[in-house]
Amino acid sequence: MRKRGLIFFTVLLIVLSVGGCTSEEAVKQSVARKVSVSESREFDRIDTNFFFETEDPREVNTIRGIISSAVKKRGIVDMADPEYDMEVIFSNGDVWRYHLWIGNEGETSTLMNVEDTHTIYTVKAEDTNRLLEILEVE
Known part of the structure; x- marks a missing residue:
């Protein structure tokens, strides 16, 4: 026994x-393996008609770092429709999905997890500049 x-x-x-x-x-x-970005069509889902995809480890790691360092904002969220959708795929099969509002050069940007549309995250101005450079958007 x-x-x-x-x-x-x-x-x-x-x-x-x-x-x-x-x-x-x-x-x-x-390990983050791939980042894809599309123009957003609506909240709560990702448009998979991606205009940007990269598996370049430097770009993927830069974008993952930008997401990881974004600062959570408290309070009630009332956002305009998202500009972009972003998907990050990991080697273990996990996927991060975000709505993205990109500021102009020198401005902050905003992320929202597609599964939690009540919380936003602010991206620093220097990280916005990196996103603009990598994604080649205006």
């Missing part, structure tokens, strides 16, 4: 350690 309890406990620990990683933790350990 004691041996069964030990086996059960060991199996339980293995299951918890394997299944214990949240999607967010898995993404942190995963």
Whole structure:
């Protein structure tokens, strides 16, 4: 009986350690592989008619860094229709999807997770400049 309890406990620990990683933790350990951008048509979904796609590791990592460093804004969100949709695909199969409002050179930009349209994230002006350069949009 004691041996069964030990086996059960060991199996339980293995299951918890394997299944214990949240999607967010898995993404942190995963590598961003591809970024795609399209003109947005509506909230809550991504238009897959992408005008920009890159698998260049420098561009992909730059964009992932811009998203990761964006600052969450508190309060009620009331936004105009999104300008762009952005999708980031990771090596583990996870996908980040955002609506994107790009400012002019030297201005901030705004991101909104497609799955959470009640929260926005502000992108620094220097990161806006990098986005404009990579995406070649005006």
